[in-house]
Amino acid sequence: MTITTNDSQVAVPSDTVTVIIDGVAVAVPKGTLVIRAAELLGIEIPRFCDHPLLDPVAACRACLIEVEGMPKPQPACAQTVSDGMVIRTQQSSEMARLAQEGVMEFLLLNHPLDCPVCDKGGECPLQNQAMSVGRPESRFTEDKRTFPKPINVSAQILLDRERCVSCARCTRFAEQIAGDPMLELLERGAQQQVGTAEDQPFDSYFSGNTIQICPVGALTSAAYRFRSRPFDLVSVPTTCEHCASGCSLRTDYRREVVTRRLAWDSPEVNEEWNCDKGRFAFVYQTEGRIEYPLIRENGELRVASWPEAIDVAARGLAEASSHAVLVGGRSTVEDAYAYARFARAALRTDDIDFRARALSDEEHAFLASLVAGSPVSVSYEKLESAPIVLLVSFEPEDESPIVFLRLRKAARAGTRVVSVGAVRSKGSEKVAAEMVWCAPGDEAAALASLPADILAALAHSGAVIMVGERAALSAGALSAVAALADRTGAALAWVPRRAGERGALDAGAIAGLLPGGRPLSDAQARAEVSELWGVDSLPHPGASGDALLARLGTVEAAVVGGVELADYPQDVRAALERVGFIVSLENHHSAVTELASVVLPVAVVTEKAGTFLDWEGRPRPFTRVLRDALTMPDAQVLGMIADAMDRPVGPSDVNVLRAELGTLGPWRGARLEAPRVPVGPRRDGLVLASWRQLLDSGVLQEGEPHLAATARPTVVMVSDATARRLGLTETATLHGPAGIVTLPVEIADVAESVVWVPMNSPGCHIYRDLGARPGDIIRVTAGGAL
Amino acid sequence: MAISETTRTGLREIADRYPSARSALLPMLHLVQSEENEITVEGINVCAEVLGITPAEVTAVASFYTMYKRRPVGKHHIGICTNTLCGLLGGDAVWDALSAELGVGPNEPTPDGEFFLERIECQAACTHAPVMTVDWEFMDDVTPRGACEVIEKLRRGETVRSTRGPVIRDFDATEHTLAFPLDGLADAPSVDSKMLAGLTIAKQRGMKAP
Numbered sequence: 001m002t003i004t005t006n007d008s009q010v011a012v013p014s015d016t017v018t019v020i021i022d023g024v025a026v027a028v029p030k031g032t033l034v035i036r037a038a039e040l041l042g043i044e045i046p047r048f049c050d051h052p053l054l055d056p057v058a059a060c061r062a063c064l065i066e067v068e069g070m071p072k073p074q075p076a077c078a079q080t081v082s083d084g085m086v087i088r089t090q091q092s093s094e095m096a097r098l099a100q101e102g103v104m105e106f107l108l109l110n111h112p113l114d115c116p117v118c119d120k121g122g123e124c125p126l127q128n129q130a131m132s133v134g135r136p137e138s139r140f141t142e143d144k145r146t147f148p149k150p151i152n153v154s155a156q157i158l159l160d161r162e163r164c165v166s167c168a169r170c171t172r173f174a175e176q177i178a179g180d181p182m183l184e185l186l187e188r189g190a191q192q193q194v195g196t197a198e199d200q201p202f203d204s205y206f207s208g209n210t211i212q213i214c215p216v217g218a219l220t221s222a223a224y225r226f227r228s229r230p231f232d233l234v235s236v237p238t239t240c241e242h243c244a245s246g247c248s249l250r251t252d253y254r255r256e257v258v259t260r261r262l263a264w265d266s267p268e269v270n271e272e273w274n275c276d277k278g279r280f281a282f283v284y285q286t287e288g289r290i291e292y293p294l295i296r297e298n299g300e301l302r303v304a305s306w307p308e309a310i311d312v313a314a315r316g317l318a319e320a321s322s323h324a325v326l327v328g329g330r331s332t333v334e335d336a337y338a339y340a341r342f343a344r345a346a347l348r349t350d351d352i353d354f355r356a357r358a359l360s361d362e363e364h365a366f367l368a369s370l371v372a373g374s375p376v377s378v379s380y381e382k383l384e385s386a387p388i389v390l391l392v393s394f395e396p397e398d399e400s401p402i403v404f405l406r407l408r409k410a411a412r413a414g415t416r417v418v419s420v421g422a423v424r425s426k427g428s429e430k431v432a433a434e435m436v437w438c439a440p441g442d443e444a445a446a447l448a449s450l451p452a453d454i455l456a457a458l459a460h461s462g463a464v465i466m467v468g469e470r471a472a473l474s475a476g477a478l479s480a481v482a483a484l485a486d487r488t489g490a491a492l493a494w495v496p497r498r499a500g501e502r503g504a505l506d507a508g509a510i511a512g513l514l515p516g517g518r519p520l521s522d523a524q525a526r527a528e529v530s531e532l533w534g535v536d537s538l539p540h541p542g543a544s545g546d547a548l549l550a551r552l553g554t555v556e557a558a559v560v561g562g563v564e565l566a567d568y569p570q571d572v573r574a575a576l577e578r579v580g581f582i583v584s585l586e587n588h589h590s591a592v593t594e595l596a597s598v599v600l601p602v603a604v605v606t607e608k609a610g611t612f613l614d615w616e617g618r619p620r621p622f623t624r625v626l627r628d629a630l631t632m633p634d635a636q637v638l639g640m641i642a643d644a645m646d647r648p649v650g651p652s653d654v655n656v657l658r659a660e661l662g663t664l665g666p667w668r669g670a671r672l673e674a675p676r677v678p679v680g681p682r683r684d685g686l687v688l689a690s691w692r693q694l695l696d697s698g699v700l701q702e703g704e705p706h707l708a709a710t711a712r713p714t715v716v717m718v719s720d721a722t723a724r725r726l727g728l729t730e731t732a733t734l735h736g737p738a739g740i741v742t743l744p745v746e747i748a749d750v751a752e753s754v755v756w757v758p759m760n761s762p763g764c765h766i767y768r769d770l771g772a773r774p775g776d777i778i779r780v781t782a783g784g785a786l
Numbered sequence: 787m788a789i790s791e792t793t794r795t796g797l798r799e800i801a802d803r804y805p806s807a808r809s810a811l812l813p814m815l816h817l818v819q820s821e822e823n824e825i826t827v828e829g830i831n832v833c834a835e836v837l838g839i840t841p842a843e844v845t846a847v848a849s850f851y852t853m854y855k856r857r858p859v860g861k862h863h864i865g866i867c868t869n870t871l872c873g874l875l876g877g878d879a880v881w882d883a884l885s886a887e888l889g890v891g892p893n894e895p896t897p898d899g900e901f902f903l904e905r906i907e908c909q910a911a912c913t914h915a916p917v918m919t920v921d922w923e924f925m926d927d928v929t930p931r932g933a934c935e936v937i938e939k940l941r942r943g944e945t946v947r948s949t950r951g952p953v954i955r956d957f958d959a960t961e962h963t964l965a966f967p968l969d970g971l972a973d974a975p976s977v978d979s980k981m982l983a984g985l986t987i988a989k990q991r992g993m994k995a996p
Contacts, residue, residue, distance in 0.1 A: 181839070181842060184845060186846050187849045188849070195842075196842050197841030202842075
C-alpha cells in the first residue's frame with residue numbers, strides 16, 4: 001500500500017516520537033497512526049476500513065489494540081501515537097486478541113457463506129482475516145439478514161448488500177478521492193447499506209476502484225462478475241495504454257485471455273488508483289482483430305501469408321519515389337522509434353508525424369523547443385506540492401484522469417488551481433478551480449492579460465503551468481504559454497491525451513526531430529543518429545502536421561500505423577485515396593485498411609513488451625502479458641519490410657530498440673526556437689468549445705457496454721444567459737459546414753457566447769457531423785428533434 | 787405533486803439561516819414533507835440542488851432519521867410510545883386498541899389516508915406515560931379508550947387539543963412548523979408541576995449531585 005511520507009518530518013528528529021509496540025521500540029513521525037507504526041515493525045493488525053489513502057474513520061473496529069493507560073481497546077487505524085506510548089496488539093495482549101475476535105464474530109454474523117461463488121473468494125481480506133484472527137466456529141445460529149441481490153449502483157458496479165461490512169471505504173473513496181459523493185451509507189442499524197440516490201447512479205469515472213478496495217465481495221463489476229477465480233489467474237504488471245497518465249496496472253489473464261485489469265501500486269504516478277476506462281476497456285484487444293496479413297487484389301483484400309504480404313509491401317514501398325508515414329499516438333516508445341528509424345533509414349523520408357488529431361506548426365515548434373527529449377520537470381509529486389497550477393486548454397478529468405486525481409489531492413491540501421477555458425466543468429469544480437474565462441481561440445489573449453495575483457503566484461517556487469494538446473487549435477496559445485513560463489519561471493508541462501504521444505515525440509516520430517529531441521537540421525545531431533543507424537545520410541527536414549497532410553495527396557506510398565482518420569479535423573481520407581500504395585499496420589479494420597494495399601496485423605499491448613512515456617516524460621515500461629500470441633509488434637513488422645526492401649534498419653527486438661534510444665540519450669545541444677505566434681484576431685459570434693470526454697466513442701472502448709452506459713450523456717452546454725439569448729430550452733441544433741447535430745440542452749457554467757459539445761460521443765462527433773473544430777464560429781438554433 | 791415555488795423559496799430561506807448551508811438539511815426535509823406528505827425523489831433533488839450536495843448525500847440523511855417518511859403519511863400521524871416505561875404503563879394496550887380500531891399495523895396508513903400508525907421510541911415524556919403523539923403533539927397519560935376517542939373526534943372533524951394545549955392541525959402543518967419553528971406555534975407550555983416534582987423535592991431537601 002502507498003504511504004505518503006513527509007520527508008521533512010522524517011528528517012527532523014524533534015518531530016518523531018518513540019512508541020513501544022509488543023515490546024519493540026520504534027521511532028515514527030508525530031501524528032502517525034498506530035496501525036502504520038505497527039506496519040513498520042512488520043506487525044500486522046487486522047483491518048477493513050483502514051486505507052492509507054483515505055481519511056481514518058474507525059468504522060469496522062477490526063483493528064482494536066490495547067494501549068497502556070487506556071481502559072478500553074482502541075482502534076489502531078484512528079489512534080495516533082504519542083511519545084512513550086505502550087501498545088500491545090493481538091500478538092501480546094489478551095484484551096486485543098479477544099476484542100478482535102469479538103469484532104470479527106460480529107462482522108461475520110450477517111455475512112453469507114457464499115465464498116465459493118463470490119468474486120472476492122481467494123483474495124478476500126475478510127476471508128483471510130477471519131482465518132487469522134477470528135473464531136474457528138460461529139456461535140450464531142439464527143437467520144442471517146438477506147437482501148435481494150445484486151443491485152446496480154451503476155451499469156457497471158454491482159452491489160451484494162448482505163456481504164457488506166459497512167467499512168465505508170467505497171463511500172469515502174467516492175467523496176474524498178474521486179469527488180463524486182454519489183455513493184453513500186443509507187438507512188440505519190441493521191438495515192444500514194451502501195446505495196445511491198434513486199435516480200442518480202454512481203457514474204463516476206473512477207468507480208471501479210471501489211471494487212478493488214472493497215475488503216469483502218460486496219462490490220463487483222458487471223464485466224468480471226463470475227468470470228474466474230483469482231487463484232486461476234496469472235497476474236502481470238503492465239502500463240495502461242489509454243492515456244498519457246501512465247498508470248501502473250495489473251493485468252490478469254487465464255488461458256491466454258485477459259479477464260480483468262486492476263490499478264497497481266505506483267506511488268509516484270497513480271498511487272493505487274486508475275480510471276474506469278483503464279480498468280474496463282480492454283475487450284478491443286480480443287474482439288474483431290485482424291488475424292492474417294491481407295493484400296489487395298482486384299480491389300478486394302485477400303488473406304496472404306506473411307512472406308507474401310511483406311514482399312508485396314516491400315516492393316510497393318521500394319518502387320515508390322515519395323513516401324509519408326503516419327503513426328497514431330498509441331504506439332509504444334520502441335514502436336514509434338522503429339517508425340522514426342524506418343522512415344528515415346529505409347524510406348529515406350522525413351515526412352512523418354505521430355499527431356493523429358488537430359495540430360499546428362506552432363505546436364511542432366513548441367514541442368521541439370520545450371518538450372522533446374526533456375527530462376521529467378513537472379511530476380505528479382510536484383503537482384501535489386505546487387502553490388498554484390494553471391491549466392490551459394486542458395480538462396484533466398476527461399483528458400488525463402490521474403492528473404485530475406492528483407490535482408484534487410493537491411487542491412484539498414491547499415493548492416490553487418486556475419483553469420483558462422470556456423467551461424467551469426464538473427472536473428473543475430472538484431478541484432475548486434478558479435476560472436480565467438476565455439472562448440476557445442482566445443487563450444493567447446487571456447494569457448497575455450492574466451490577473452496580477454495569478455501572475456504573482458506563478459512566480460512562486462513550485463508553480464506549474466499545464467497545457468493540453470487542444471492548445472494546438474488556438475493560434476498563439478502555445479507561444480503565450482511558453483512566454484508565460486519563461487517570464488514567471490513556472491514549470492511547464494505539456495499533457496497530450498494519448499499514451500504514445502510523448503514517447504513518439506521523444507523517439508523522433510515527427511518531421512524535423514530525431515530521437516531525444518535532436519533537431520534534424522543540426523549537423524551534430526544528424527551525425528550521431530546516422531552513425532547509430534549505419535546510414536550514409538539522413539533525409540532533409542520534411543513535412544509534418546498540416547503540410548504533411550497536404551502533401552499526402554501527392555506521395556506515391558504511405559505507411560500508416562494505428563491511425564483513425566476520423567480523429568483528424570480535416571478530410572485525410574480524400575488525400576489517402578490518392579496515394580497509390582498504402583501499407584497499414586493495424587489490429588482492427590479501419591478507414592485506413594479500407595484503402596490499404598497491404599494490411600499487416602500487429603500486436604496489441606498485451607502481446608508485446610514496450611514502454612509508454614507518460615505526460616511527465618517518465619518511462620513506464622511493461623512486459624508482455626500473453627506469451628502464446630503469434631502477433632508481432634510494429635517494430636518487428638517494419639524490420640521485416642526493411643529487410644525485404646534490402647534496406648535493413650537494424651534489429652527490431654524491443655530490448656535493442658530501448659538500448660539504441662538509451663545510447664542516443666536526450667539531446668544536449670542547441671534546441672529549436674520556441675514559437676512566437678501572435679495572438680489571433682478576435683472573432684464575433686457564437687464559439688464552439690469541445691473536448692473528448694473520458695468515456696466516449698473512442699475505438700479502444702468498443703465491446704464494453706456496461707462501461708459505455710456509465711458515460712456522461714451527450715448534451716450541449718451553454719450558460720443561462722446564452723440560452724436565453726438564443727431561446728434554447730429543451731434541445732438545440734448546431735449547424736456546421738458538414739451537417740447538423742441536435743442535442744439536449746444543459747445549462748452550465750459556460751463563458752458567454754460559447755457553446756460546448758463533446759468532441760466524439762454517441763450522437764456528436766464534431767469533425768464528422770459538423771465539420772467544425774473547437775474555436776470555430778457556429779450557428780445554433782433552438783429546438784430540433786433528437 | 788411537485789415542489790412549489792413557495793416551498794423552493796422556503797428551502798433557500800432555511801439554507802441561508804446556517805453558516806454552513808448543509809446544516810439546513812434537517813429542517814429543509816421537514817419543509818419538503820410539509821408539502822409532499824413524504825420525502826419524494828423530487829424533494830431530495832431540490833434539497834441537493836439548493837445545498838450544492840449530491841442527491842445521494844441527501845438520501846443518506848433522509849433514510850437515516852425515522853421522522854422522514856418515504857411513503858405518504860396521510861392526514862394525521864399517530865405515534866404510540868411502546869418503549870419500556872410507556873409500554874408497561876399501558877402503551878402496549880393503547881397500541882393494541884388503536885391498531886384494532888384503525889385496522890393497520892406499524893408504519894401503515896389507513897386506506898382512507900386519514901391516519902398513519904407508528905410505534906415510536908421514547909419521547910422523553912415518561913412522567914406522563916403512556917404517551918401518544920398526534921402529528922407530534924403530546925397526548926399525555928393516554929388510555930386505550932381515550933386514544934380511540936381522539937381518533938373518533940378527528941374523524942368527525944372536531945377540534946382536538948393536545949393535553950399540553952395546542953390545537954391539533956394535521957401532519958403537514960406540523961412539518962411546516964418543524965421547518966419554521968419561529969412561526970409562533972411552537973411555544974406551547976411543555977413543563978408542568980408533575981414533571982418538576984422530583985426537582986422540587988430535591989431543592990426542598992437541599993440534595994446535590996455527588
